Amino acid sequence: MVNLVIDGKNIEAEAGTTILAAARENGIVIPTLCHHESVEPSGACRLCVVEVAKGTRKRIVTSCIYLVEDGIAVDTKSERVLGVRRLVLELLMARCPTSEVIKEMAAELGVAPEKRFRPDKDKGKCVLCRLCVKTCEDVVGASAIGFSFRGKDKIVGPPFVEDSAACIGCGACAYACPTGHIEMALGSGGSERKIWGRTFKMAACSVCGRYFAPEDQLQYISNKTGVPLKDLAVCMSCR
Ligand code: SF4
Ligand code: FES
Structure with missing residues (x-):
């Protein structure tokens, strides 16, 4: 077993578990788009990013593919995390301007409806998540x-x-x-x-x-x- 902290909560997770799975098992919500329990995660959409602190080093990782490690502290809602998620959603909104799912996720995270990136009209709603x-x-x-x-x-x-x-x-x-x-x-x-x-x-x-x-x-x-x-x-x- 591995001991870690997620959002200030001490958590024990089985080695080999992803941060996303460990968080979900403990009722901590991390948004995802390309994740599904039935298939191997691909880390394609990057919406599930979290911040991991290991010693003095902090970095942004993709929680659906990053495995739990002993002693790490995970922040799922830091300003840095929310900033990356908003940017990801802005890019997804530009790629798929007609996707209601993406619009709703963006609104939940407070992304302004005004477009910073030029919308792509030809791609339908596909985010190429596989x-x-x-x-x-x-x-x-x-x-x-x-x-x-x-x-x-x-x-x-x-x-x-x-x-x-x-x-x-x-x-x-x-x-x-x-x-x-x-x-x-x-x-x-x-x-x-x-x-x-x-x-x-x-x-x-x-x-x-x-x-x-x-x-x-x-x-x-x-x-x-x-x-x-x-x-x-x-x-x-x-x-
Ligand atoms: S159609 Fe596009 S968005 Fe939908 S599952 Fe396939 S790759 Fe993902
Ligand atoms: S849910 Fe993790 S990258 Fe898409």
């Missing part, structure tokens, strides 16, 4: 999406910005996306799901008749697990 890509790769195992192009032109989506044959329409990427960038919609009375430019036929529950999952997703689960397709034809509520 959560969708990692969820598709590590949780679903489909690896249907990734990044295309480089630098300022970098965008997320199916390879070569074409329809992805590997996509099963599960929507896990859309659920994981923290900013609402990924559009997923139902069509034809719920019998279709549209995502990443493709339309998936939805399966109806064999008990209640409600459309509940794309047929491609059920086939994918059946292939992976060996469970016969007919045994997957019942929705969660009817199981």
Whole structure:
């Protein structure tokens, strides 16, 4: 076990725990955008920064990837920390001016709505955090999406910005996306799901008749697990 102090509170945490996890276990809130328990943290958004004091040295670190250490004192709300978070949010607001999530986070931290940086009108709401890509790769195992192009032109989506044959329409990427960038919609009375430019036929529950999952997703689960397709034809509520 490791002993540290977070916001003046003495905390004992398991070695290998991140500062973010240790703080959350102790009811201390650190804002995050690109963090999700189901996938390895990437440290992409930098919103979770905190200030760590080790001896006489103080520095800003990314709490979702920085591991607890014996004897450190962590400040999650120092002026320096809040200043970095505000700057991060200003940059994110400029990158994704239509994201309500980012606007709300910025307002909570007192970031002025006037823009210091020129807004980028072409990027939608994507902050390039990789959560969708990692969820598709590590949780679903489909690896249907990734990044295309480089630098300022970098965008997320199916390879070569074409329809992805590997996509099963599960929507896990859309659920994981923290900013609402990924559009997923139902069509034809719920019998279709549209995502990443493709339309998936939805399966109806064999008990209640409600459309509940794309047929491609059920086939994918059946292939992976060996469970016969007919045994997957019942929705969660009817199981
Ligand atoms: S689409 Fe959403 S989850 Fe994917 S990289 Fe962009 S912001 Fe992150
Ligand atoms: S939540 Fe830690 S960098 Fe995004």
